Amino acid sequence: MTRFRRTLPPALRVIVALTLACLNGWAAAMDLVPLRVSEHVWYVRGDSGVASAANQGFNSNAGFVVTADSVVVVDALGTPALGEALLTAIRRISTLPVRRVVLTHFHADHFYGLPAFKAVGAEVWAHRAGRAYFASGEAEARLAQRRRDLFPWVDEHTTLIQADRWLDGPVRFSDGGLHFRIDILGPAHSPEDLTLTVEEDGVVFCGDILFAGRIPFVGNADSRRWLAAIDAVAALHPRILVTGHGPHSSDAAADLSLTGDYLRFLREKMGRAVADMVPFDEAYAQTDWGRFRALPAFDAANRINAYGTYLTLERESLGQ
Ligand SMILES: [Zn+2]
Secondary structure, eight states: OHHHHHTSOHHHHHHHHHHHHHHHHHHHTOOOOOEEOSSSEEEEOOOSSOOOTTTTTOOSOEEEEEOSSOEEEEOOOSSHHHHHHHHHHHHHHOOSOEEEEEOSOOOHHHHTTHHHHHHTTOEEEEEGGGHHHHHTSHHHHHHHHHHHHSTTTSOTTOOOOOOSEEEOSOEEEEETTEEEEEEEOOSSSSTTOEEEEEGGGTEEEEEEEEETTSOOOOTTOOHHHHHHHHHHHHHTOOSEEEEEESOOBSOHHHHHHHHHHHHHHHHHHHHHHHHTTOOHHHHHHHSOOTTTTTSTTHHHHHHHHHHHHHHHHHHHHTTO
């Protein structure tokens, strides 16, 4: 984009710069209104569907817990401007220090907003399996895609922030009279999935283990372990589930079942195709997707989910 701007005549360059400045100002001023789900817990809810320049990258949820001493934040949204907007929204409810941000996983729509929280001294916690995301080059590749597709909300100045504390396993901690537990559930939706439970409120933040009311992004995730993770979340007996996408759930069993049903359906249909050596394109065309077609994100995610599952099941069938 910078090179593109340099090739423009000076007058046009000024217009482009002013337009981008306005757009950036608009993003910074985005007004997030937290929803309260229990005595101590709030969250902001992103749009359904995938991140786009049109929704300014606001397609995921982030939450926070106000204790007697501090604010514990869960995830940081998908752009630096959204992180700022989340902090502003928190500040309207509590001026206590934000000491920790717990990341459910390192997908772009959940952690690009971290700079705002680092700037106020928060410590970022995540599971150590997330280190591989940065070491493998996957993080850089995703950042390049976001700079293209979410410009100007993600641009050449956007930098990625890693955890300050890499967790080796489950953790319990208390803060301001509340008791928290972190359970490690990955690899499932991602290698580093974790949940944060607020014991007194019966609230579980489960990240993208659950996509309430929409098609999940599966890609090449390990869907067998993901199904096990769904069972593990159910075993926490949450009163309220705050998910990574879509509305929170007061009926965990029903909402966990939608994601579980979809994963089981993908595995059954693609598994049969792999066993019968039916090529993917043919298997995809022959599958009746009617049960899921009307759900948000179906068009954007279903084919790639099916393909990823097909490849996963091929690997499984070879014992890999
Ligand atoms: Zn995710």
